[in-house]
Amino acid sequence: MSRRVVVTGMGVAAPNGVGLAAFEEALREGKSGIRFQPELEKLNFSCQIAGKPEVSEELLKRYFTPLELKGLNSSGIFYGVIAGMDAWKDAGLDAGNEQETDWDSGIIFGTGILGVDKFREAIHLIDEGRVRRLGSTGVTQTMASGISAFLNSKLGCGNMVSTNSSACTTGTEAVIMAYERIKSGQAKRMLAGSCSDSGPYIWGGFDAMRILPHQYNDSPQEGSRPMSATAAGFVPGSGAGALMLEDLESARERGAKIYAEVLGGHVNSGGQRTGGSMTAPNSLGVQKCIIKALEDSKVHPEEIDAINGHLTATAMDAKEMENWTSALNRKGEDFPMINSFKGLTGHCLSAAGSIECVASVLQVKKDLVFGNVNSEDLHPDIEKQVSRDRIPQKTKEHQVKTLIKASFGFGDVNAVVIFRKQKNEL
Secondary structure, three states, X not given: OOOOEEXXXXXXXXXXXXXXXXXXXXXXXXXXXXXXXXHHHHOOOOOOEEEOOOOOHHHHHHHOOHHHHOOOOOHHHHHHHHXXXXXXXXOOOOOOOOOOOEOOEEEEEEEOOOOHHHHHHHHHHHHOOOHHHHOOOHHHHHOOOHHHHHHHHHHOEOOOEEOOOEOEOHHHHHHHHHHHHHHOOOOOEEEEEEEEOOOHHHHHHHHHOOOOOOOOXXXXXXXXXXXXXXXXXXXXXXXXXXXXXXXXXXXXXXOOOOOEEEEEEEEEEOOOOOOOOOOOOOHHHHHHXXXXXXXXXXXXXXXXXXXXXXXXXXXXXXXXXXXXXXXXXXXXXXXXXXXXXXXXXXXXXXXXXXXXXXXXXXXHHHOEEOOOOOOOOEOHHHXXXXXXXXXXXXXXXXXXXXXXXXXXXXXXXXXXXXXXOOHHHO
């Protein structure tokens, strides 16, 4: 029997806000989390700006024991545990009973590369013949599934506990995977999210590819320019987002608050054919992903009130807009409201999808469309397709009954999910 799936909790560690309230306020006010990074200047990066969550030692002590913090050197795990535990608590759930396993709950928490700083430390120690100095947490910090395993050590989930990894689509894909598991009746609750490490060892490869902007080192908050004619590349970011997905019946039995319903979604690949490559999407694959997500959700394109695009502030933004207009068959004034949060957070890589899903659900819950920043000089190819007022510069009130959120990643992979306001709130 197909079950309905809702979002009952959320958590986030984003460059412009750690914690749901701080994140929402930053989005409402157009507050950027992109800052100059002295470490990148010291290492001769061309792009010396990035989005990095501000996490203090005091904050970490709220989520980790002194023993856990000893030797822990993975920013991705820090961010993921903060977001994941906040989402669990926000859903009104208690942390796992140390004596019992929660067989109805599971975790799908994705990442790209985890524990790079720990890897670096390990390489030096091993090369120096001091392998015994690695400590007991090296494996947990450097295996991709370390984040889901670490979260589960605190939550005691007995259902599926796993980690997915699909470049920039990772977070959105995790939400869809969790949704499908609950929909099929295999779980009552799934904590879905993703995280990304921060720092030069994550961002260096992109700087070497010359796809990051170098013109804004003296004006960091102007550097990420989605949909802009002066976009010069994406600004790297990091962090984590998490959503508690739950069977609607279970949520109602608990009296849980409901942010939105997950109607459906789709994941595919363009196959790196017909214009698709490691770094560029096959437009047909993108359009098919959008159309299949609509079909799976039983939503007509005219029902879409808002879009949260991938829109990274690269030359591909205009092509993405073209794919949206083709897939939805809507243009000009008829096009839904659309935004990108990357002007405020940078591109948080494997964490982008989950952070942006949190923000998307906030828009559905609050009937808002958060503003786009640094897109005043709209790309002319975008302006030909979509009316300027469909791309709000500031946050505005707007009835958002149904929102479609997309992520498109390296390797020509795509993920699209659709959220809708709960019926009793319409």
